[in-house]
Each structure stands twice: as C-alpha cells, then as structure tokens.
Amino acid sequence: MKSEPLSYLSSENIGPWEIYLAQVDRVTPYLGKLAFWVEDLKRPKRILVVDVPIQLDDGSVAHFEGYRVHHNTFRGPAKGGVRYHQDVTLSEVMALAAWMTIKNAAVGLPYGGGKGGVRVDPRKLSPGELERLTRRYTSEIGILIGPDKDIPAPDLGTGAREMAWMMDTYSMNVGRTAPGVVTGKPIAVGGSLGRQDATGRGVFVTAAAAAEKMGLSVEGSRVVIQGFGNVGNAAARIFHDHGARLVAVSDVTGAIRNDGGIDPYDLTAYVRQMGGVKGYPKAEPIPAPELFFTPCEFLIPAALEKQITEANAWKVQCKVIAEGANGPTTPAADDILAERGIVVVPDVIANAGGVTVSYFEWVQDFNSFFWTEEEINARLERLMRQSFEAVWQVAQDKKVTLRTAAYIVAATRVLEARAMLGLYP
Secondary structure, three states: OOOOOOOOOOOOOOOHHHHHHHHHHHHHHHOHHHHHHHHHHHOOOEEEEEEEEEEOOOOOEEEEEEEEEEEEOOOOOEEEEEEEEOOOOHHHHHHHHHHHHHHHHHOOOOOEEEEEEEEOOHHHOOHHHHHHHHHHHHHHOOOOOEOOOEEEEEOOOOOHHHHHHHHHHHHHHHOOOOHHHOOOOOHHHOOOOOOOOHHHHHHHHHHHHHHHHHOOOOOOOEEEEEOOOHHHHHHHHHHHHOOOEEEEEEEOOEEEEOOOOOOHHHHHHHHHHHOOOOOOOOOEEEOHHHHHHOOOOEEEEOOOOOOEOOOOHHHOOOOEEEOOOOOOEOHHHHHHHHHOOOEEEOHHHHOOHHHHHHHHHHHHHHHOOOOOHHHHHHHHHHHHHHHHHHHHHHHHHHOOOHHHHHHHHHHHHHHHHHHHHOOOO
16 A cells, blocks of 8 residues: 655644645545535534533632534534543544544444534543533533434543433423433433443454454454553453453553553453552553554554654554544654555544444434344444445555545545535525
C-alpha cells in the first residue's frame, strides 16, 4: 500500500478539524463524479453552542460551555456521543461529528454524523452536580435531539448513568417515555446487552481480521494499549481471552510494562481499587511516551486524538495499529507508518463496534424486543468483518492505505445519497 502525498500539511500544530479536512482531501481524487459534492463533507450541517449554568453543591452558580454538532444527515439521523472533558473544543466536536459520518457510512449504518461535548472536568463535580449538568445540557440541546433526529450516546467522561439522565430529561420535556433518544443506556431502561464491551470487541475483531490478511496469529502475540478506560479495558480482556499477551498499558495515572504479560482482569481489579494503573505491583513503571516504543504485534491507541505524530511514528515498534480512539494518528504520522509497512486499521472501522451495537439498541427500543448477548456479539462480529473486508479490498484494488480506503467507501456512500437527494429548495 502506498501513502498519498500531502505536501501542504507537514506541521503537527493542527487541530482535529484540520486533520479531518486533510483526510477528505486525500480521498477526493478517488471519488470520480461524486467529487462534485465533496464540499458537503467539509461543512457541518449545523452547530449549536450552549451555555450550561448549574447550581453547585455550595450554592454558587457555575457556567459551562456545551456543544452539539450535526455534521451530516443524508443517510439518516445524526448519531454520536457526548464527551465531558476539560479540553473539549468546538474544533474537536466538529471533527468527531465528521468522523461519525464517515464511520457510520463505512460500516453501512443508516445514520449521519453528530457529536456533543461539554468543557468540564467531570472528576471535579459531585454526582449531584453531574446530574444537574447533564439535565441542563440535555434541555439546552433538546431542539436538536430526538429518536429520529439525533441520538446521543456515551463518550469520554460519560456513561450509562448520564444516558439515563438524558433519556429521562428528554422524556419529561416531550411528555412521553422515549428510550430511543439515546443509546448506551442501562439495561433496566432499554439498554442493550453487549454495549459496554462493544467498542473494544470491535477493535479486536478488526485487528484480528487484519492479522489474518498478514498471516499473523493473535495467539501468542504481544499487545500494547494506551488508555485503560472502557475501550482499552475491553480490548485487553478480549485479546487476552484469545491467547495474546498484554505487555504494556497506560492511563492518565501512568504507564506500566511487563514483557512476561499483564493479566487484564487482575489489573482491572487493581484499577478499581486504586484509581489507575500507577503502582501496579506486577509490572514495572515506564515513562508514558515510551509506551509506543514497546515491541509488540498489536498497538491499540485508545485514549485521545493526536497521540501518534510525526515526532514518534518513526519509533513505533508494532505490526498492526488498531485505533480504539478517534483521530489518534496525524496525517504526517500516517505517511511515516505506511512507509515503514505498519498496517493501520483506522478509527472509522476499528472503533465502530460501539455505534454498531448502539444501532442494535436503537432498533430493539423501537421494536420493544431485545436480543441475547450472544446474538448481539455474533451480529457485531459479522458486520465488522464484512465492513473490514470491503475496506481491505478497496485498499488492495487502489493501492492505498486502509484509512483512505475506508474514506473512499464511506464518502462514496454519503455522496451517492447526496446526489440522489439533490438540493432543496
């Protein structure tokens, strides 16, 4: 596979939205007549910026800035998570919404792309303050969301608890119970079995599919994971269950390494008790930046954007990168990794397991009929493998990277819909 030149983008000082635009520019030459409509991919459909005031436990009032972005809705309602993080920016939310457009189209889901976020450190708020924040934010973006308009889901800093609050707030405001307004809910209020591990499971499925193409065995392989949250934890456990060896892992507290292997189940118990991987007694601490330089077969970045860059891509020592996070690899790093023969399974395929099972949850809510976890996992694996096969074939046929191939598949589907719908009025 060759990498496509991107001469005008050599600096790493670019934001998430600029990274996304660069990725669209790379795919444009492969779109044929559909390139006529490519500007639709470069412009969000709508952006809502809201003030989220809440009363804190001490009686004072704090204001937080929130966002909800609809990037594209040609293929269906907007779909994407809600992120609570102190560094959330509009550029980030725009890019995440756009990546959701590409992701949903790449795996064939009947959704467009959306994303939301609040600039807040959730660790500094009490449960009561978080509930008030979530309910006020939901009310502020209520003009955009709905089961057939825009369906939020958990993301960084949010989970099933926040989705229950969002569902209840929306339901109270519209005067009826509306479980389909969000996904990633608790099972008791219409959530789906298999949702919690879905993203990590998808990372494993696509990484294993890439390994098969390369003649690489998962059993006995070494795995390095950046980020031990929901995605990284699930991926670690599933790789371990298939005979792989977790040799290094990091989270916000630090990074650890044990070439003999780290039991992810034991590490999970430690993290629940201690709050992070730092100090884990069965591994040695290492500087966090050195995590990427640990020799392994599979590297799973499952934290934030822009983690593998022009500065460190030359030193990465793996055969496959499966992106559990959104946008962890910059375009300049992509070029370096391609030149070095490292296969990158891009985020828009690798971490699509979460939105896929969210789709299953949404369908189950509409039908009030729920599947078993075994059925859900089987459906997930089948869809993820089919999607990967389609992207792999395009990459082989056009001699491009898997990321460019995924964008070719997704952009073609989105812009075909645009061409068929036409312009109104």
